[in-house]
Amino acid sequence: MNIQAGPYLIRSWATGDEAALASNINNSNITRTLAARQPRTYTEEHAKAWIDLCALEADPVNFAIASGPDVIGSIGLTLQRGARRRSAEVGFWIAEDHWGKGIATQVLRAFSEYAFSQFDLIRLHAYVFDGNAASIRVLEKTGYTYEGTLTASITIDD
Numbered sequence: 001m002n003i004q005a006g007p008y009l010i011r012s013w014a015t016g017d018e019a020a021l022a023s024n025i026n027n028s029n030i031t032r033t034l035a036a037r038q039p040r041t042y043t044e045e046h047a048k049a050w051i052d053l054c055a056l057e058a059d060p061v062n063f064a065i066a067s068g069p070d071v072i073g074s075i076g077l078t079l080q081r082g083a084r085r086r087s088a089e090v091g092f093w094i095a096e097d098h099w100g101k102g103i104a105t106q107v108l109r110a111f112s113e114y115a116f117s118q119f120d121l122i123r124l125h126a127y128v129f130d131g132n133a134a135s136i137r138v139l140e141k142t143g144y145t146y147e148g149t150l151t152a153s154i155t156i157d158d
């Protein structure tokens with residue numbers, strides 16, 4: 001599955017992406033504003049397990065963001081279930097060396113269009129940590145609107 005976002009390619013995770021994935025997940029500047037729980041040291045074996053898991057997705061929802069041969073980010077959907085089945089959560093990160101170049105905005109725009117066209121969705125949403133101004137800005141530029149603030153909803157490191 002390939003989604004073109006300007007010069008960037010949203011593509012399936014592939015063997016060979018392990019080092020880039022591990023190095024970014026070991027960057028606390030990236031993970032401190034992500035709710036996903038990762039091992040304290042994220043090894044290339046962890047990355048391989050993630051890549052293998054993504055390959056099993058019947059409807060792919062988790063993707064790498066590539067610039068030429070380089071993996072420079074990640075974007076994915078969590079499809080909701082039951083009464084919320086027409087809703088999905090979007091999550092994304094960009095490698096720190098590439099921040100501030102408009103990449104997340106370009107990628108999120110293309111990915112949101114893909115999500116609405118591929119799945120029977122009427123809603124996409126994202127959870128953003130308080131103070132994550134860059135992510136708030138990316139979401140606003142892409143057409144997402146602020147709906148509210150959750151309190152005491154996240155636990156990290158106990």
Ligand SMILES: CC(C)(COP(=O)(O)OP(=O)(O)OC[C@H]1O[C@@H](n2cnc3c(N)ncnc32)[C@H](O)[C@@H]1OP(=O)(O)O)[C@@H](O)C(=O)NCCC(=O)NCCS
Nearest residue numbers: 030033092093094099100101102103104105133134135137
């Ligand atoms: C959030 C993140 C994906 C943004 O990626 P990016 O490619 O740098 O984003 P863009 O360049 O498309 O846009 C960033 C916008 O935020 C603005 N911005 C960045 N830091 C800012 C700050 N501290 N205060 C205010 N605005 C800020 C930029 O100026 C830009 O807006 P502009 O185009 O109006 O100037 C990236 O910082 C990241 O991966 N962070 C860690 C993971 C994360 O938080 N993911 C989102 C979880 S909800």
